[in-house]
Each structure stands twice: as C-alpha cells, then as structure tokens.
Amino acid sequence: MVEASWLNLRNALARLLDECKNMKELKQIHSHIITSPGIPIHDHYFLVTRLLFFCATSHSGSLSYATNVFHHIEHPNVFVYNTMIRAHATRMINDGSDAHSCPSLILYKQMFRNGVRPDHLTFPFLAKECTRRLDAHAGKSIHVQVIKVGLSEDLFVQNSMINMYASCGFLNHARCIFDEMSARDVVSWNSMIIGFLRGGDLDSAFDLFKMMKKRNVITWNSIITGFVQGGRPKEALDFFHEMQVLDDDGTVRPDKITVASALSACASFGALDHGKWIHSYLKRSGLECDMVISSALVDMYGKCGCVERAIEVFKEMPEKDVLAWTTMISVLALHGFAEEAFDLFKEMQIQGTKPNHVTFVGLLSASAHSGLVEAGRWCFDVMTQVYSIEPQAQHYACMVDILSRAGLFEEAEGLIQSMPMEPDVFVWGALLGGCHMHGNVEMAESVAHHLFDLEPLNHAFYVTLSEIYAKANRFDDEKRIRAFMKERGIKKTVPGCSMIEVNGIVQEFSVGGSPQVLMEEIEWVLNGLCEEMKMGDHPPDINSGD
Structure with a gap:
C-alpha cells in the first residue's frame, strides 16, 4: 500500500511537471517534492531531474533557478549534465553573464572529473556554444575531446563539428571532417554548403550542391539566399525554378524563405516579369503572404520601377512592422519621392511603429536625391535626440552626400571629423562625388588620397579624380593619374554590364x-x-x- 501511494504521488507530481506553464507553478511543485515524506531516493531523483529540465530548457524557465537545483543534486548523471550544458549553450550572451566565460566547458570538466562519461549529445551542445560565441579555440579543444572519448565517427557529433568550424571561418577544418565521414546525411551537406556560402565561396558551395543526391528545403533556401547575397541573383532565380521542376513528389516545396529570397533576386536585376510570376505563384500555392513576403514584394516592385504597384501591395497589408514601413520609405526614396517618403514616416510615427537605423538611411537617401538639406539635418537630429539611435557609417555617408551635393564642404568636412568611427570609403566617396559635381579640385585631391589609402586598387577613385582635373583644364594632372594607373596595373577588373x-x-x-x-x-x-x-x-x- 505504501509503495502504491508513493507511485501515485510520483505520477501525480510528474503530470504536474508536464503541465507546468511558468516558474510560479514549478516552485509550488518543487515545494511538494521537498516536503512530501517518504519518497524513495530514485523517485525523488527522477522528479528533480524532470524539474531541472523544465527550468533549464523551457522559455518560461529560469537558468539561475536551474543552477541552484543542479548544485543540490547528489551524483548528477549524464542526462543532468547534458541538460545544464544545453541550457548554457542556448542562452543569450546578453543575459548578464560574462560574455568571455564558457560555462558549458566548465561543466564538462566537472563532469569528467566526477567520472561521468559524455555521450553523443554532450559534444553537440558544447559545439553549439562555441559556434554561438565564434570561439574556434574552445571548439578545437572540444574536437580533441571528441577524438579522445571515441565519438569522432558519430554522425550527430561530426555534423556539429562541421557547423562549428564553418561558422568560425575554419572551412578547411570543416571540409576535412566532411571528406573523412563514412556516412553523411542532408545535415552534413547543408552545414558544409552554408559554411562556403557564408565564407563567400559560392563556387565551392555550388559544387557540393550539384553532388547532393537528396536535398531538403533548407538546402534550396541556403543556395538561393547565398547566391542572392553573393551578388549572383540570376543564378539564384535559376535555382528557384529548378527547385520547382525537380519537386516531383511535392516533398520539397518552396516556403516563405524561398519566396522572399527569389523576390530579392528579381529586385536585384529588375526581373519584373519573374517577380509578377512569383507574386501569382504565391496566390496559387496558398502560402501566407505575411509581412516579410509582403515587404519583399514591395521591395521587388519598387526596384523594378513599379512604384504604384509597390504602394498597392503596401496598402493591402493588414499589419505593418518596421520592416514594411522602412521598405516602402526606401522605395519612395529610390525614385525621388522625398515628400511622400517623409509623409509616410509621419504616418508611421502616428501608428506607433518605432523606426530603426535603416529607416533613417532611407529618409536621408530621399533627402540626398532631392537636395533637401534641412530635411537631412532634421533626420539626423531626430534619429539621435528622439530615438536614441547612434549614427552608423552609412548615416554619415548619406549626410556627407547631402551636404557636399549642396556645396557645403566645410560642414561636410566638420561632420567627418566628428565621426566616432573611422570614415570608410562610402563617406569619403560621397565627399569626392560632391567635389566632382562642384569642381572643388583642392579638396578632391585631399579626399582622393584617403580613398587611395583605403582601396589602392579601386579604379573608380582614380578615374573620378582624373575627370575632376579634366573639368578644371588641368590636363597634365589628368595624364599623370592615367599614367599612374597604367604603371600600377590599375584597371577596371569587372567589365561594365547591365x-x-x-x-x-x-x-x-x-x-x-x-x-x-x-x-x-x-x-x-x-x-x-x-x-x-x-x-x-x-x-x-x-x-x-x-
């Protein structure tokens, strides 16, 4: 009878833990576990580890509470250690902890000292923390431990190591593991392809992609998005169409990410007919046209020159987030509708949507394209004083562009000198563009030397300076620049195309x-x-x- 009551109590508490929704309920259950008399040690251990799992892994849990529970567990087993390692590996760095410490590794060392053997779940969690922190040094230490423990042939562990090395930029290490694998799954291939795409090696990613016998939607999304971001949108669009042709059994259908990336590809080179087809495909496929896809449609129509259609899509959106508002403002800015862009910004404020740094890039661009100096100054002030957004390099570049286009070179130069970061090529390039417009040869010479230091092989800066000399009838200086380019072998490496x-x-x-x-x-x-x-x-x- 006593044993039956223990079982009933244990099962009741276990059910409560399964149904637990927040920490308040969990603490009440915990107090029941502590105060309930006569619970056998193994049942108590079972309940506490279940409780620990909720604290450590649930969105409603508490890592600090889980840590406190962990310290009171005698002889924690591999499940307990894995739970705590997982909790630390997946938490956000900005939770108040030291961003330089690696608590998962500390737990692993403690686990090893206590004679608890790690399993195939331990190392992927450790690798995940190294990946999140981009800590390749710690990752290599984990890899050594994997080999020592004898789990270097485990598929789950190998995939985690590939992802860790690839994310940290050690693609050669990742490729070595990949090449030595006796068996690979789709995760192995995807991790390696994504690593090459992140590293900008699109050709190597494509080579692996062609070798894959089985692909999932992550594979297709990775290659499409990677090629769009890598400046090869036409090929990305080809992948999108190939994905649909090869989807014979309907198992790998495009999702929202696929569609958004394909629309981005259309926007990159003005493929309006393709963009319209994708828009109609959305309606036929039954995919939800959420804010992300609607924003991508607005961007596509805007960059393809169909501003009215972009406005229609924007107005049809039942809800709008900061991405949607910013995209529409940027489209209006791109086509020189500065007044409309600022009107939309006011409406955005009335609706209670807080702008971000990209919103102000759009507004500043609108000011630059329309020569609205006062509007640009207002934007810069509102961004910092009202919304506490620290200006980034692109904001300074826009503002310098506005001022230099208006011939306000002293103010532009003063703004550059006040920058909290080093001016980049876009900032100096904006000022050089203003010098070219107004024929300011003296300042152009000074600005050009900054650009030559930053990008000594970029032909555009030399050509612009030579054109400024030509406009000022300083043909000897123009010839000198051209001769210097020829002597150093500086030429346009990428042929102009449209x-x-x-x-x-x-x-x-x-x-x-x-x-x-x-x-x-x-x-x-x-x-x-x-x-x-x-x-x-x-x-x-x-x-x-x-």
Missing part, C-alpha cells in the same frame, strides 16, 4: 560579351538610327561616350 528582361528572359549585356543574336539586332537598329541622323544633318559622335 541586365534587362525581354519577353520574360533576362538578358545580360557586357563589355566582355553579350548574346550574339541580340547584338546583331541592336547593331541593325543602331545603324538605322545613324543613317537617319546623317540624313537629318546630325552626324553621330561615336567617340563621345554619351
């Missing part, structure tokens, strides 16, 4: 080569125009560069 959508097909035109059929058609049209201009006594100047 992309345009023709009948739903994106065509790329480049100095380095373009589609032959289209070039023949273009030459035919240009020759016809030349003949008409000759007949009208307007001989074309083919060397003008205009």
Whole structure:
C-alpha cells in the first residue's frame, strides 16, 4: 500500500511537471517534492531531474533557478549534465553573464572529473556554444575531446563539428571532417554548403550542391539566399525554378524563405516579369503572404520601377512592422519621392511603429536625391535626440552626400571629423562625388588620397579624380593619374554590364560579351538610327561616350 501511494504521488507530481506553464507553478511543485515524506531516493531523483529540465530548457524557465537545483543534486548523471550544458549553450550572451566565460566547458570538466562519461549529445551542445560565441579555440579543444572519448565517427557529433568550424571561418577544418565521414546525411551537406556560402565561396558551395543526391528545403533556401547575397541573383532565380521542376513528389516545396529570397533576386536585376510570376505563384500555392513576403514584394516592385504597384501591395497589408514601413520609405526614396517618403514616416510615427537605423538611411537617401538639406539635418537630429539611435557609417555617408551635393564642404568636412568611427570609403566617396559635381579640385585631391589609402586598387577613385582635373583644364594632372594607373596595373577588373528582361528572359549585356543574336539586332537598329541622323544633318559622335 505504501509503495502504491508513493507511485501515485510520483505520477501525480510528474503530470504536474508536464503541465507546468511558468516558474510560479514549478516552485509550488518543487515545494511538494521537498516536503512530501517518504519518497524513495530514485523517485525523488527522477522528479528533480524532470524539474531541472523544465527550468533549464523551457522559455518560461529560469537558468539561475536551474543552477541552484543542479548544485543540490547528489551524483548528477549524464542526462543532468547534458541538460545544464544545453541550457548554457542556448542562452543569450546578453543575459548578464560574462560574455568571455564558457560555462558549458566548465561543466564538462566537472563532469569528467566526477567520472561521468559524455555521450553523443554532450559534444553537440558544447559545439553549439562555441559556434554561438565564434570561439574556434574552445571548439578545437572540444574536437580533441571528441577524438579522445571515441565519438569522432558519430554522425550527430561530426555534423556539429562541421557547423562549428564553418561558422568560425575554419572551412578547411570543416571540409576535412566532411571528406573523412563514412556516412553523411542532408545535415552534413547543408552545414558544409552554408559554411562556403557564408565564407563567400559560392563556387565551392555550388559544387557540393550539384553532388547532393537528396536535398531538403533548407538546402534550396541556403543556395538561393547565398547566391542572392553573393551578388549572383540570376543564378539564384535559376535555382528557384529548378527547385520547382525537380519537386516531383511535392516533398520539397518552396516556403516563405524561398519566396522572399527569389523576390530579392528579381529586385536585384529588375526581373519584373519573374517577380509578377512569383507574386501569382504565391496566390496559387496558398502560402501566407505575411509581412516579410509582403515587404519583399514591395521591395521587388519598387526596384523594378513599379512604384504604384509597390504602394498597392503596401496598402493591402493588414499589419505593418518596421520592416514594411522602412521598405516602402526606401522605395519612395529610390525614385525621388522625398515628400511622400517623409509623409509616410509621419504616418508611421502616428501608428506607433518605432523606426530603426535603416529607416533613417532611407529618409536621408530621399533627402540626398532631392537636395533637401534641412530635411537631412532634421533626420539626423531626430534619429539621435528622439530615438536614441547612434549614427552608423552609412548615416554619415548619406549626410556627407547631402551636404557636399549642396556645396557645403566645410560642414561636410566638420561632420567627418566628428565621426566616432573611422570614415570608410562610402563617406569619403560621397565627399569626392560632391567635389566632382562642384569642381572643388583642392579638396578632391585631399579626399582622393584617403580613398587611395583605403582601396589602392579601386579604379573608380582614380578615374573620378582624373575627370575632376579634366573639368578644371588641368590636363597634365589628368595624364599623370592615367599614367599612374597604367604603371600600377590599375584597371577596371569587372567589365561594365547591365541586365534587362525581354519577353520574360533576362538578358545580360557586357563589355566582355553579350548574346550574339541580340547584338546583331541592336547593331541593325543602331545603324538605322545613324543613317537617319546623317540624313537629318546630325552626324553621330561615336567617340563621345554619351
């Protein structure tokens, strides 16, 4: 009878723990466990470890309370240690703890000293903390321990080590583990591909992608997003269409991330027809058009020149967050609708949405494109004084652009000198652009030298300075700059190109080569125009560069 009552009590408390929703309820259950007489040691241990698990892993839990419970457990087993290591590995660094300490490793050492053997779950949690902290040094120590304990062939552990090394930028280490694996799953491939994409090695990521026999939605999202962010949006869009073609059984369908990335690709090179098709695909597929996707649609339509359609999508949104407002403001700024951008900002304030630093980049850009100096100054003041947003380099670059376009060089120079960070190429580049506009040769020479120091092989700065010299009739200095570029081998490494959508097909035109059929058609049209201009006594100047 006594044993039955113990079991009933244990089961009742276990059920309460399963249904527990917050720390207040948990503390009440904990007091029941402590004050209940006659509970056998093994049942008490079972309940306390369940309680610890809630404290350490639940969003409603408390890491400090879990730590206190942990210190009162005699002879913690591997489950208890793994629970605490997991809790520390997944918590936020800004929770008041020392960002330089690594409590998971401290727990691991304690675990080892107490003779508790780690298992295949211990090391992935340890690797996760190293990944979150980008601490490759500690990660290498973990890897050594993995080998010593004999878990270097465990798939779960190997995947965590690949992810840790790749996230910390040690792609060679990650690739070594990957190549030595006797068996790989989709997580192994994804971790390696994502590592290459983060490191900017798109070709290596693509090579692995082609070798994969089985892909999931994470694989496709990674390669599409990676190529968009890596400046190769046309290929990203090709991946999106390939994903749909290969989805024979409907197991790997595009999700919201896929669609948002594909829309971003369309926005990057003005593929309006593709963007419209994706918009209609959204409606057909039944995917929820949430704020993220709606904002991506606004961005796509705006960058493709359909401002009215962007406004329509924006107005159709039932709810708008800061991303949505900022995207619409940026679209208006891009097309020179400064007044409308500021009106929208006022509406955003009335609706109670707090702007972020990107919002003010859009407003400052609008001011620059429309030459609104006072509006730019107002933005800069409101950002800092009302919203306590510390200006970043891009804000200073916008403000310098506004001032230098207006010929206010002393104020622009003073602003640069007041910057709490070192001015980057965008800040100095904005000032050089103003010097080019107003023919300020003396300041241009000084600014150009800053840019030469920052990016000595960037041809654009030398070309701009030579053009400023030419406008001032200082042709000897222009020749000197051109000769210097030739001597140092500084030339335009990436040929100029432009992309345009023709009948739903994106065509790329480049100095380095373009589609032959289209070039023949273009030459035919240009020759016809030349003949008409000759007949009208307007001989074309083919060397003008205009």
